[in-house]
């Protein structure tokens with residue numbers, strides 16, 4: 001008889017439990033391994049995500065920094081143009097004066113400047129003004145490209161292109177007197193013409209001015225109680241009447257090398273009109289003075305028809321460069337009765353200054369219409385190179401016309 005093995009119920013139970021335990025141990029390992037795999041995958045995803053986010057944050061930070069660097073380059077170019085006369089044509093060709101070489105369009109601070117943890121690179125080019133010549137500027141506008149760069153794996157580069165309009169400020173030494181005229185001049189009434197230097201507040205700056213009257217005509221007529229003063233070779237002469245005036249502050253038969261307002265300013269012909277028409281800094285261009293808005297600022301260009309004088313002017317508190325001119329050099333502005341004008345007035349035919357002008361006056365016609373009388377009332381023409389310079393910088397200094405950002 002075959003022995004049959006009978007297990008005690010407790011033994012069966014423990015055997016069962018052992019099997020279960022073995023099975024359980026296997027599934028626990030599987031479970032643990034699965035969990036580890038899930039955790040590794042999940043952790044990896046999170047780590048990747050964190051890394052990605054931090055790279056993204058870095059890149060964003062660097063993009064912002066690069067944009068600021070590009071802005072700094074535009075600001076630096078602006079500052080350079082603002083510092084004084086800038087010969088755009090010379091700049092387009094670079095220091096070697098030759099077109100199409102490596103230094104073309106590089107400003108004084110160089111092609112690239114290190115700033116913070118990056119660099120900014122600035123280059124100027126002529127804008128497309130349809131003259132077919134990228135090395136000859138004819139509209140005073142140049143294209144400034146500034147690129148800010150942050151180096152490295154998560155670096156960034158941003159570029160700004162700005163169009164800057166740049167005009168030469170006049171050299172005040174070209175304005176040789178409080179009143180400079182290509183024609184004969186007569187002063188009468190109690191007009192005061194003072195070529196001594198005055199500051200922006202009309203206060204006297206000693207021994208630093210120009211002549212009172214400079215005229216290309218052979219004779220200057222001083223009449224009535226009108227007074228003329230000025231500075232001759234660094235010595236001031238107070239405004240005095242005809243009997244007491246120092247002849248040194250009056251120059252007759254002066255050689256004046258200009259016939260138009262642009263020439264008087266040293267600009268290319270047409271520049272002042274272009275600025276006036278652009279509306280830059282309040283500039284205005286009119287053919288009828290009734291259309292002017294006061295107070296004047298920037299360049300005001302009144303191209304008046306012959307024989308139609310602009311009369312009885314109240315300047316209010318005007319400033320800038322006022323041009324009254326036409327092609328036949330006989331535009332008339334007459335009876336500048338009230339208000340103040342700070343800056344430079346260039347007129348073909350200027351009759352009767354009765355207001356206060358701080359800066360200087362230039363008259364262009366060799367044959368004034370009204371008996372050459374530039375003033376017969378209570379006017380003051382106070383020479384101020386400081387005002388001319390400041391006003392011109394403000395009126396027609398460099399201006400950003402337009403900007404574009406590139407990424």
Ligand SMILES: [Ca+2]
Pocket residue numbers: 092093094095096097098099100101102103104
């Ligand atoms: Ca060059």
Ligand SMILES: [Ca+2]
Pocket residue numbers: 126127129130131132133134135136137138
């Ligand atoms: Ca050109």
Ligand SMILES: [Ca+2]
Pocket residue numbers: 126127129136137138139140141142
């Ligand atoms: Ca241009």
